[in-house]
Amino acid sequence: MRRLADTLWRHPRLLLLLMLAPPVLWLGVIYLGSLAALLVQSFFSIDEFSGLINYEFTLKTYRELLIPANLDILVRTVSMATAVTLAAIAVAFPIAFYAARYARGRWKAAFYIGVMLPLWSSYLVKIYAWKLVLAKEGILNWLFAKLHLTWLLEAYLSLPLIGGNSLSVSYTGTFLVFLYVWLPFMILPLQAALERVPVNLLEASADLGGSSRQTFRHVVLPLALPGVIAGSIFTFSLTLGDYIIPQIIGSSRLFIGQAVYSHQGTAGNIPLAAAFAVVPIVIMGFYLWMAKRAGAFDAL
Amino acid sequence: MTAAVLFSKVSRHYGLVKALDEVDLEVLEGEFFAMLGPSGSGKTTCLRQIAGFDQPTAGHIEIFGETAEGVPPFRRNVNTVFQDYALFPHLNVLDNVAYGLMIRGIAKTERYRSAEEALDLVALPGLGKRRAGELSGGQRQRVALARALVNKPRVLLLDEPLGALDLKLREQMQEELKTLHRQLGITFIFVTHDQNEALSMADRVALFNEGRVVQVGTPQEIYRQPNSRFVADFVGSSNVLPPDFVASLVGSSRWASLRPESIRLTESGGHEASVVTSNFLGGSTRLALDLGSLRLHAMVPSISVVPVVGDKVHIDWNQGDMHLMEEGV
Numbered sequence: 001m002r003r004l005a006d007t008l009w010r011h012p013r014l015l016l017l018l019m020l021a022p023p024v025l026w027l028g029v030i031y032l033g034s035l036a037a038l039l040v041q042s043f044f045s046i047d048e049f050s051g052l053i054n055y056e057f058t059l060k061t062y063r064e065l066l067i068p069a070n071l072d073i074l075v076r077t078v079s080m081a082t083a084v085t086l087a088a089i090a091v092a093f094p095i096a097f098y099a100a101r102y103a104r105g106r107w108k109a110a111f112y113i114g115v116m117l118p119l120w121s122s123y124l125v126k127i128y129a130w131k132l133v134l135a136k137e138g139i140l141n142w143l144f145a146k147l148h149l150t151w152l153l154e155a156y157l158s159l160p161l162i163g164g165n166s167l168s169v170s171y172t173g174t175f176l177v178f179l180y181v182w183l184p185f186m187i188l189p190l191q192a193a194l195e196r197v198p199v200n201l202l203e204a205s206a207d208l209g210g211s212s213r214q215t216f217r218h219v220v221l222p223l224a225l226p227g228v229i230a231g232s233i234f235t236f237s238l239t240l241g242d243y244i245i246p247q248i249i250g251s252s253r254l255f256i257g258q259a260v261y262s263h264q265g266t267a268g269n270i271p272l273a274a275a276f277a278v279v280p281i282v283i284m285g286f287y288l289w290m291a292k293r294a295g296a297f298d299a300l
Numbered sequence: 301m302t303a304a305v306l307f308s309k310v311s312r313h314y315g316l317v318k319a320l321d322e323v324d325l326e327v328l329e330g331e332f333f334a335m336l337g338p339s340g341s342g343k344t345t346c347l348r349q350i351a352g353f354d355q356p357t358a359g360h361i362e363i364f365g366e367t368a369e370g371v372p373p374f375r376r377n378v379n380t381v382f383q384d385y386a387l388f389p390h391l392n393v394l395d396n397v398a399y400g401l402m403i404r405g406i407a408k409t410e411r412y413r414s415a416e417e418a419l420d421l422v423a424l425p426g427l428g429k430r431r432a433g434e435l436s437g438g439q440r441q442r443v444a445l446a447r448a449l450v451n452k453p454r455v456l457l458l459d460e461p462l463g464a465l466d467l468k469l470r471e472q473m474q475e476e477l478k479t480l481h482r483q484l485g486i487t488f489i490f491v492t493h494d495q496n497e498a499l500s501m502a503d504r505v506a507l508f509n510e511g512r513v514v515q516v517g518t519p520q521e522i523y524r525q526p527n528s529r530f531v532a533d534f535v536g537s538s539n540v541l542p543p544d545f546v547a548s549l550v551g552s553s554r555w556a557s558l559r560p561e562s563i564r565l566t567e568s569g570g571h572e573a574s575v576v577t578s579n580f581l582g583g584s585t586r587l588a589l590d591l592g593s594l595r596l597h598a599m600v601p602s603i604s605v606v607p608v609v610g611d612k613v614h615i616d617w618n619q620g621d622m623h624l625m626e627e628g629v
Contacts, residue, residue: 203353204386206373208400208451214374218403222390295390 039281042274051268061271065279070259074279077256080171080246081239084178085186088235089228091179092186096227097220099187100194115184123181127248130177134168134249141166164251174250178239185234193227194220225296233284240280256280302365304329304455304487305350310359312345319345321511322359327455329364332481332488334498337508338534343491344383346508347457350489351380364454374403379448380457384464385440387432393419393443394428400451418446421480438469445480455487462497474501495535499523507531523559527626532557539563539596541622554624560586562621563598565607570616575607589615 008015044053045060064070099111118126133139144153157163157170164170197220205215243257254262256276263273291297307325311318320342327333335343348354349361352373361368363376379400387396394415395402401411412428419425422442432440441461448456458477462470478501481488492498498505499519506516507530515527526532529540538557547553561584573589573596585606587598598615607613 198386200382200384200386201388203351203373204380204382204388205399205403206353207351207378207380208447209374209403210399211372211374214403218399219388 038274039278040274041270042278044271046269046271053270061275064272065275070276073254073256073259073276076253077240078283080175080178080255081236083175084182084239085232085235087175087179088183088186089190089232092183092190092231096187096191096194099191100197101199115187118180119184124244126181127177127245130173130180131168131249134166134173134176136166136168138168168249169251171250174246177245177249178235178242181245182235182238185238186231189230189234190224190227193224193230197223225291229288229291229296233288236287237280237284240283302329303327303362304331304364305489306362307346307349308360310346310349310356310361312342312349312354313357318511320349320356323511323513325506325513325516327487327489328504329454330485330487331503332478332490332501334490334492334502334505335508336492336495336498336505336535339493341508342511343493343506343508344459345511347380347459347489347491350455351378351457352376377453378455378457379451379453380459381441381444381448381461383459383461385432385444387440387443387447389432391432392428393424393430393432393435396432396443397428397447397450399447414450415446418450419443421449422446423476437464438473441465441473449480449484453486455489458488458490460491460493462492462494470497477501499535507534509534525623526557529555529557529625532623532625536560537597542594545594546622546624549622550619550624552624557623557625558596558617558621560597560599562617563589563596563600563615564617565598565600565604566614566616568614570614573613573615575609575611575613578606578608580606589613 008018041053042061043057043059044055045058046052047054065074095111095115099108103111131138135141141150141153144150153167156172157166162170162172162175164172167173167176201219201223202215205219206212210218241257243255243261246253246255247258256279260273260276263269263276303326305325305327307323310320310323310325312320323342323346325346335346337343345354349356350363350368352368352371352375355369363378368376388399391399394412397415397418398411401414406414416425416428419428419442422445424439424442424446427435427439427443432443435443441464444461461477462473465473474497477488477490490498490502499522502519504516504518505522506513507522508514509530515522515531517525522531522535526535526538532538532540536559538559541556541558543553543555546556571591573591576588576590576595577586578588579586580602583602584599585602587600587607589596589598596615
């Protein structure tokens with residue numbers, strides 16, 4: 001035992017290797033390996049008559065991705081993910097700012113519980129709860145009726161694209177539920193980033209003539225940007241990949257996650273499912289590259 | 301002459317803690333003013349009231365004759381060099397220095413030219429493209445100084461700006477700050493807990509203790525004529541003589557201070573004392589002397605034979621060097 005401890009002390013790299021081996025095996029081989037295997041599939045194609053996979057390198061599947069019906073799915077999903085991410089930033093910023101700057105002791109604990117509590121309950125339960133809230137016979141309709149604002153809701157629902165028969169079958173409903181479910185993933189990294197902004201930088205900015213707005217624009221925002229990026233990676237990629245929320249709440253039109261689900265399942269078109277799965281990866285890669293080029297990580 | 305900064309009965313209370321307690325203070329235009337005191341004595345709180353980061357709970361502050369209450373920091377013609385510099389980590393040196401000008405909407409070429417000038421002024425040219433994180437402590441200090449000065453403030457506030465530097469660099473920066481002050485002719489208000497720094501740099505010093513200003517005066521006044529035991533102790537570790545001892549010498553039953561360097565060794569006469577400790581410091585020797593009823597510290601030149609522990613010596617001083625204090629506290 002002692003000899004082992006001495007040996008490890010003399011060879012710190014050995015210790016590091018021993019510690020890293022299990023997670024690297026897990027992540028690298030099993031997780032990334034299976035992901036790579038999936039991606040390789042996207043370069044195969046399916047034989048339309050026999051339904052069998054043709055194991056030859058081809059870009060045919062990607063061409064198929066670009067037919068109008070599939071392109072629609074991509075545009076719909078990416079637009080939704082963008083909208084959800086922007087809204088999450090807007091909603092999360094004040095909350096995270098309050099928690100990082102002002103909340104102390106008991107209030108800070110209340111903040112963490114408030115943000116995390118929704119994560120403790122089942123994802124499906126939350127979505128069905130929202131379905132009840134948003135349904136035609138739901139609380140929200142009842143509330144609008146009580147406030148004599150039913151006309152407002154109806155006017156909103158009659159709008160093209162974002163409207164629908166009721167909130168629970170409209171894109172607005174899907175959007176609201178996405179926003180609710182992913183919000184903690186935006187708030188927490190943002191709060192962590194804001195907490196690392198020293199107070200005296202805000203004072204320095206004010207000292208040099210910066211109003212609150214200018215200080216926010218030139219100091220807080222650039223320094224919180226890594227947090228915003230981290231949060232938006234969560235909200236963006238989670239929205240891109242989800243297949244349950246749009247299935248339960250919203251119009252019946254497909255999102256990427258649902259397309260992957262149906263193509264690899266009932267349709268048995270693994271190559272197309274794989275090609276769909278590549279899209280979010282490419283988008284996220286591009287997004288990170290852009291963020292890095294824009295200097296979002298310079299303060300790290 | 302107008303007062304650059306005027307405090308009348310300014311208090312800042314945090315619950316029961318009196319960070320500032322009825323402070324009256326007048327800083328004259330163009331002077332190098334030091335706020336000296338131990339940590340927690342209220343000097344930094346005082347500075348924050350001038351900068352506008354904090355508002356007094358009571359009292360009145362004027363900056364160049366204009367009331368400062370309710371005026372946010374970004375509307376004050378006052379700039380601050382922060383204790384830990386507070387440089388913006390996401391900006392390079394030039395953008396840090398030009399920040400105040402950028403906020404005021406000054407065009408890029410012009411503000412960069414002014415920023416370069418400011419960097420020249422603090423002897424740091426050509427580092428504009430570096431990031432704050434890549435600079436040494438001394439360089440950051442200079443950048444912070446340039447960033448404040450580029451806005452041409454009427455008052456420059458310095459919050460323990462040299463605290464994080466090593467001794468040699470600190471002495472060099474002290475000289476440079478004094479030169480800058482002469483060159484620019486604006487008011488410098490300097491917070492420090494280092495009495496040597498305050499005495500050597502400032503035109504006038506305000507000594508803080510427990511939220512109050514206990515004495516204001518030129519460094520020489522503060523050093524030679526401390527008005528209380530606290531001042532005598534804090535500035536240059538004076539000997540504080542108790543009233544009964546003073547009464548036996550001058551007939552007045554008051555506390556008095558006696559500087560260690562005022563005590564000299566004599567052949568005979570004066571007071572008889574035994575040496576308790578003797579620290580040879582090179583040019584001088586620091587002695588702790590036992591006079592029976594009290595203990596004195598003396599700083600004697602190391603020109604003759606240096607007394608060692610246990611020696612019996614005769615000491616004396618000029619009555620005039622013994623300063624009677626107003627209060628014993």
